Amino acid sequence: MRQSLTYLLFASLVLFGHAVAAEEILLTNGEWAPYLGQQLPHNGVASRIVSEAFALEGVQVKWEFLPWARALHLAEQGQRAGTAVWLRSPERDTQFYVSTEVVSSGYSLFHRKGETLNWQRVADLRGLRIGGINGYDYGADFQRAEQSGELKVVRLPSEEQGLRMLLANRLDLFPIDPVVAMDLLHSHFSAAERARLTYAPKPLRSDSLHLLLSRKVAGNDALMVRFNRGLASLRASGRVAQYLMETRQSLSMTQ
Structure with missing residues (x-):
């Protein structure tokens, strides 16, 4: 038993x-x-x-x-x-x-403080130096405008590089998720650098x-x-x- x-x-x-x-x-x-x-x-x-x-x-x-x-x-x-x-x-x-x-999640257009960005359509971004990440899709309108040459977009390997180029005045706009951007800015940038950047309230893509x-x-x-x-x-x-x-x-x- x-x-x-x-x-x-x-x-x-x-x-x-x-x-x-x-x-x-x-x-x-x-x-x-x-x-x-x-x-x-x-x-x-x-x-x-x-x-x-x-x-x-x-x-x-x-x-x-x-x-x-x-x-x-x-x-x-x-x-x-x-x-x-x-x-x-x-x-x-x-x-x-x-x-x-x-x-x-969504991409917002980051830019330097003191530089006004009022945009409603992707066409409003013509003539600006815009960054982007290799392989990222920023929405149908943006992708079409980039492919047609209406927008000049510099594709980059990392979001940190995009933010640094924005601070160095080598880009006018850089699309990035605001929460991801804030994490990067806290991890790799100074408080003075963070204070120089902001983003447009209208998202590029949600x-x-x-x-x-x-x-x-x-x-x-x-x-x-x-x-x-x-x-x-x-x-x-x-x-x-x-x-x-x-x-x-x-x-x-x-x-």
């Missing part, structure tokens, strides 16, 4: 261990402070939101930080369960289950960013339902708004 009980206890522990393991998910991620980052608290505010939404559904997230192209490719091929966080597109809708919005779960991984459709449910609960609790507000309050152009 004792041997039978011992066996049953062992079998239960093994089965329980498998159940716990099945509730872990491996997601790819990248570096985009303060939203995402391996060395950031909670791996960044967007990672925190994803992890806590899953936790409300009993799922533990394991993050793997990779270059962006590889992070997306591994998830697309089903070698990882999914990846965070990304713009939605028709192509991605065919490759992934796409969550509801995790965070919103987007929602999403968790993507691969359609090649069995069970991901049901897992996405659970994630969206957890995310809705987290948002309803006020914690999503709290985390985003805390992130923005920790960064200021003038601090």
Whole structure:
């Protein structure tokens, strides 16, 4: 009898261990402070939101930080369960289950203080020296104007370089997410440099960013339902708004 009980206890522990393991998910991620980052608290505010939404559904997230192209490719091929966080597109809708919005992001036009920028249409930006990041899409109107030559855009390898060229009067405008810009300015620039920059209130582009779960991984459709449910609960609790507000309050152009 004792041997039978011992066996049953062992079998239960093994089965329980498998159940716990099945509730872990491996997601790819990248570096985009303060939203995402391996060395950031909670791996960044967007990672925190994803992890806590899953936790409300009993799922533990394991993050793997990779270059962006590889992070997306591994998830697309089903070698990882999914990846965070990304713009939605028709192509991605065919490759992934796409969550509801995790965070919103957008590009604003940064410029030097004291230089007026009143713009309503992309055509209003003609004649200005504009920066941009290699591979970034700043919206259909901007992309068309750049391709046609209506706008002269200098594509750069990093957002830090764009801000430095703006400060050095080598650019007139540089589009960047304001929260990302503030994080960069705090990390790599002086208070005096931060005080020299501002941005236009009208965004160049506004987007929602999403968790993507691969359609090649069995069970991901049901897992996405659970994630969206957890995310809705987290948002309803006020914690999503709290985390985003805390992130923005920790960064200021003038601090």
